[in-house]
Amino acid sequence: MQPSTELELPTPKPVFQDLLDLRDDTAKPLYQQLEDQLTRLIGDGTLPPGTTLPAERQLAERLKISRTTVQRSYNALRERKLLSAQGRLGSIVQGPGPRLHPGMDRLKGFTEEMRELGRVPSSRILEREIVNDRSIASIFGHSSHIDLLKLVRVRSGDGMPMSREIAWYNLERAPGLAQADLSGSVYAMLADLGAPLIRCDQTIEAAAPTPEECAIFGFERPVPCLLIKRRSYGADGEMLEYVEGLFRGDSYTYRLSLHI
Template sequence: MGAPRYIEILDQLRERCAGLAPGTKLASERALAEEFDVSTMTVRQSLARLADEGWVHRSQGSGTYVSRPTVTMGPSLTSYTEDMRRLGLEPSSKVLRFETIKPDLETVTRLELRPSERAIVLERLRFADGEPMCHEIGVFPSRLADALGAADLAGSVHEALAEWGVAPYSTFRRVRAVVAPERECELLGLPSPSPALEISDTFADALGQPFQHVRTRYRFDRYEVLSKIDRLPGAAR
């Protein structure tokens, strides 16, 4: 037995939206019903699911417009690549800079480097289905030079490092809103000036040894952070 008709239409409309610019108006429910040879109720069901997924937004009395799914970053430790794949989007990256540097004091402190130890900086522009999503600058201790040198830096660095026995077990994270500088607005396809969601992570392995400090600025219109917060035991009610 095949998938329900509204699911088939949903799949086709999702693929159609992926190829259209945000803000594009879709055909009316009646026109879509005629196109797919179904009732308007069936089309309405497909559009409702599409809206729940974030691919469209519906304006009463105006119509249905293409948008893009919002990526929810939850309390679990997941990578950019995992987040994109979960949404059915194809992740990719463009390497903007990859070099060995003399680390500043913040990098030395966060990565617990020795005074004379060098660091490796990796700057990337990251995409989902070819659309820029975030600008990322990460620094690593020089002991990971061989692992990073052998890695596909356009892919998942964490997956590559895991093959060398270095995997993220925990992170210290800071989230804040910033104004993206002109260069980042240009890279992300945003008008300048625009806000951005800045997330700084210091990742550590299972032994608590930090191995990456990364500052990522995400498009304000595509990301949100979700947290579950519990009251402390014994706190006054």
Template sequence: MNAESLFQPETWHRPGQGPRYLQLSRHIGRAITEGTLQEGQQLPAERDLAELANVSRVTVRKAVAELVEAGLIEQRRGAGSFVMGSAPKTEQSLSTLVSFTENMQARGRVSTSRVLDRGLFPPSPDEIMALGLSPSVSVARIERLRSADDTPMAIERSSLPSDILPDPEAVETSLYAVLRRRGQAPSRAIQRVTAVNVKGADAQLLCLPENTAILQIDRTAYLDNGRPVEFTRGFYRSDIYDFVSELRPDGG
């Protein structure tokens, strides 16, 4: 696909689907992740791209800024904007119960958490099933955007019985650090990994084009006595995150 057809408005603009700069940014990001735009390839100059896409140069500038923030485009002074190569992926074992914060610290990376929502709520049917709760008790929820070195990597939505986490406001960065201080950290977990396409607000939070493939991981964690104390549904960027597991013979 040549530049003229790739950036034409009819290929990326949809009325009512958000600001033009975001739609253009997601379109270019999708072209990069799908390989239509290759590593090292130069984008058209700002003026040329604005003309091809039939938008203002300000719109182009904002779209490219989104791609730079997502690590998909590199701007070289005096040379232009170029497609970046894939960053080295971050590995996390599926066989070890470790928090996002601890995993990043072990790799020498600076982890941050942005709390999107938290509080005590009536439990949903899924939470009642996963945590073995009575419908009459409350559940603690905390939703966080997890980043490493300022790069958004995951959205995690965690639910816990309110007697395990009576004050969701106590969680700033690491949920497991709070649970350890209370003597109620889980000792094992069951995880289910699914491939999904990111949409809407989640795509914006992760700086990804809409419908990009990501990993959904549902984790139910248990205390030593078998009580389920955490249900987390996480959405992880598959372009920079790898989950690995070690398999051994069962001896049978």
């Protein structure tokens, strides 16, 4: 007799609402929790483009929440182009949209880049302080006593977080940055202060996001990203900026044109 063998059946994937965890013990409203969690599931591919989500009433019944809560979340996701309405059939996942293909033909900041690509740029400042950092000062070619403005921001296009950026600026060359409004383009502000950036040296490498960056991008698990390091210089040849920006790899690629 042949020995009997047992077939291993694949473990069924949980339906997506089983992955949602709406809580009552937090100040964040339920509709925002639902929007954030659906954004994460769409961003990490758990809900790929083309997936049909239940109609508002059906999802409300399954989650035991009000239909209004689901409706507000769905509407917000539709405004962000992550969902499209399909009437009584529910909503279709659109995903984060096509990959962005910014060119590398000239020096430009994130704000200008997003506008050229037809997206509305925005920034959220996570940290802003004047520091003395010996290792960063050495990158600028100065001793450790130099004052540097450290700026940590989340950069978004059409409301979607596209990058987490850590930048340092030489306050000896641009002291006006210390008190300037940096909610918009720092490059435009440098130009207004009489210290425009003229050129940069830039490297791009693959990198994995940290847990903090995963939370910013809405990744349930790490997704390969692009780490861009840039050294930017003014007209006098002095280095004004050093920046390390992590760009999400699921919707961002760089385009480079080469000529003989």
